Amino acid sequence: MTSTSQDKAINTVIPDLRDIPLDRLAELGASPLARSIALYRERLKENGVPLSSFNARI
Amino acid sequence: MISTHRLPETAFTMLATGEGGQTVVSELREAQHSKHTMLLLAIAGAARDADPADPGTVAFRAAYELLTRVQVLDPGASRWLLALPHLGSWAHDALIRLEQESVPDFAYLACAAAAAAVRAGVPFDLDVPVRDGCVLLPGLGRLDAAGQPAWIRLRCDGEQLTAGDRVAVARLALGPDYGSGQPAPHWRGTPAVRAAADGLAWDVLLVTDDPYLDRYTLPMSAGLSAGELRWWRQRVQSAWEVLVRHHRWAAGPIADGVSAIVPLTPQSQTDLISATSPAAFGAVATSWPPDPVTMAETLVHEFQHVKLCGLLDMVPLAESGGEKVYAPWRQDPRPAGGLLQGAYAHLGIVRFWAAQRHAETDPDDVLRAQVQFARWGPTIDSAVGTLLQTGCLTPEGARFAGLMRAQGEVLAARPVPHRAQEIAREVTLDHWLTWQIRHVAADPADVMVLADAYRRGEPFPVAGRPATSIQEDFRKVSASVRSRLLNMSYLEPARYRELCADGALPLSGPDRLLLSQATEAAVQGYRDLITGSADPQPDAWVGLALALHQPPASRLADAFAACLPVMFDVHSCLGAGCDPLDLASWFG
Numbered sequence: 001m002t003s004t005s006q007d008k009a010i011n012t013v014i015p016d017l018r019d020i021p022l023d024r025l026a027e028l029g030a031s032p033l034a035r036s037i038a039l040y041r042e043r044l045k046e047n048g049v050p051l052s053s054f055n056a057r058i
Numbered sequence: 059m060i061s062t063h064r065l066p067e068t069a070f071t072m073l074a075t076g077e078g079g080q081t082v083v084s085e086l087r088e089a090q091h092s093k094h095t096m097l098l099l100a101i102a103g104a105a106r107d108a109d110p111a112d113p114g115t116v117a118f119r120a121a122y123e124l125l126t127r128v129q130v131l132d133p134g135a136s137r138w139l140l141a142l143p144h145l146g147s148w149a150h151d152a153l154i155r156l157e158q159e160s161v162p163d164f165a166y167l168a169c170a171a172a173a174a175a176v177r178a179g180v181p182f183d184l185d186v187p188v189r190d191g192c193v194l195l196p197g198l199g200r201l202d203a204a205g206q207p208a209w210i211r212l213r214c215d216g217e218q219l220t221a222g223d224r225v226a227v228a229r230l231a232l233g234p235d236y237g238s239g240q241p242a243p244h245w246r247g248t249p250a251v252r253a254a255a256d257g258l259a260w261d262v263l264l265v266t267d268d269p270y271l272d273r274y275t276l277p278m279s280a281g282l283s284a285g286e287l288r289w290w291r292q293r294v295q296s297a298w299e300v301l302v303r304h305h306r307w308a309a310g311p312i313a314d315g316v317s318a319i320v321p322l323t324p325q326s327q328t329d330l331i332s333a334t335s336p337a338a339f340g341a342v343a344t345s346w347p348p349d350p351v352t353m354a355e356t357l358v359h360e361f362q363h364v365k366l367c368g369l370l371d372m373v374p375l376a377e378s379g380g381e382k383v384y385a386p387w388r389q390d391p392r393p394a395g396g397l398l399q400g401a402y403a404h405l406g407i408v409r410f411w412a413a414q415r416h417a418e419t420d421p422d423d424v425l426r427a428q429v430q431f432a433r434w435g436p437t438i439d440s441a442v443g444t445l446l447q448t449g450c451l452t453p454e455g456a457r458f459a460g461l462m463r464a465q466g467e468v469l470a471a472r473p474v475p476h477r478a479q480e481i482a483r484e485v486t487l488d489h490w491l492t493w494q495i496r497h498v499a500a501d502p503a504d505v506m507v508l509a510d511a512y513r514r515g516e517p518f519p520v521a522g523r524p525a526t527s528i529q530e531d532f533r534k535v536s537a538s539v540r541s542r543l544l545n546m547s548y549l550e551p552a553r554y555r556e557l558c559a560d561g562a563l564p565l566s567g568p569d570r571l572l573l574s575q576a577t578e579a580a581v582q583g584y585r586d587l588i589t590g591s592a593d594p595q596p597d598a599w600v601g602l603a604l605a606l607h608q609p610p611a612s613r614l615a616d617a618f619a620a621c622l623p624v625m626f627d628v629h630s631c632l633g634a635g636c637d638p639l640d641l642a643s644w645f646g
Binding site for chain 2: 009013025040046
């Protein structure tokens, strides 16, 4: 998650799966993808699913 | 080797400053596509380990295979499905169930894959669940299956969809319901709107039929009548016109990023509740907005949350934990992550009212817009200051907050008419003081030391004011009619005037004097009320502080703003007969 002056972009925690066919996903199980899923589940466990709820009249 | 999504620095900066044109929204949507794919893989892993004979597991496997085929034959249909907030919300729910060691709703993927295949015209043949007498095709609508068993065979030959032996519908009829065509037998399309204004269009679902988008603090408005749907479509169209004509910066991104509105059923007719869930990127939920401008503001507000939720999936900005803090728009103390969300939403709100106040023509509407702008403008700076003090922001979060603050300063520097400024100042102060007296606690021993010193006629101790901490609902303070009226004075000026004129307001005497700007009499009234009462009067203390702040502000105003909860506690120790103004002078 650090930006470098060379490419001016931030590395994110979401694996790029846009070009990977669904039937090939399972083959990638023991890869950084598995770590991303574990990280995501960890965050879900920590934070639950917070909800932004706003009462405009208060 | 899989790489991760990379967010261009320019997109990060644009998001932080509340921008977010098509390119930026596209970055978020692409990441959501990957996120949903990732979650689908996680659920597929669980399905592999699940009971192979369970119909849900069988349906999931068949659905995954179908989705794989759809992805090959029509990648656009696969992308459409993976972008649906319905799918993200279902995947979140499935993951939570797995964390709780319960069985996810595997069968939903059969409905979702069938929807994608129908959209693509890809033939298929699979079992799907019948729920509430219907087969749900997320993003499209519901097929009538009343009286059918729990599972039904769904077949599509590319031209026609059949469910069991009795129901057959032409594939091209299986789309959302825009309220303009003839309804197809056995089919109820998800209500939808195609809003258009000045050449800019927005196609959005009004989701009232998917259990995974019924996840907000209020229930989804299922079963809207044809008349109610017509009102919703008209309201969306009118709000879209407001956005396109006066807030073009927001309109385009909203069209790109919001694909579903979830109408909510409010608890009372007068409350407007809106919400966003990070589980459902692209969906915003709202109860019935009373007018097009309010709906436009709600969309801007909630879309800020949508964007920030998308960014937070990619780049953590705040750690969980830490002390909860003051948020100028909430009654309760908020964690840093919640404050960040609120501040970001209000950055959009400030920009909205900055423009809207010049678009309004009716004097009441102008007043509302001006006060909204004046009320929320300064909150970005103060909220970011609070956020930075929590120490909960990541380095990227601190950078994001700094960019927000700079943008907030630019917006808040714009001039505001005096009257609007005064109303905003009083409402802001009322909120701050009420929050303080509710949630700020001082050490009882320190309070007792101060009370003893005051009683003995000693000067204020050199040790100074006692340390305080935030404790949720430390003191019970009921919702104040006075606060509601202060807000009503600019949100609904006509109603406010009407209520004031009939003299039937359930207000205390001092409150009535305060609202009519009879400042000196109000101060005396609150003073008498507090001095003469054996019970603590937190509401009167807030009223007294407000009266002392009315121009020309009393020299005691600062003491009230700075240490109202401590003064209140000390006064409670001293009991009836103690003059609050004398005590405030002693506090200095």
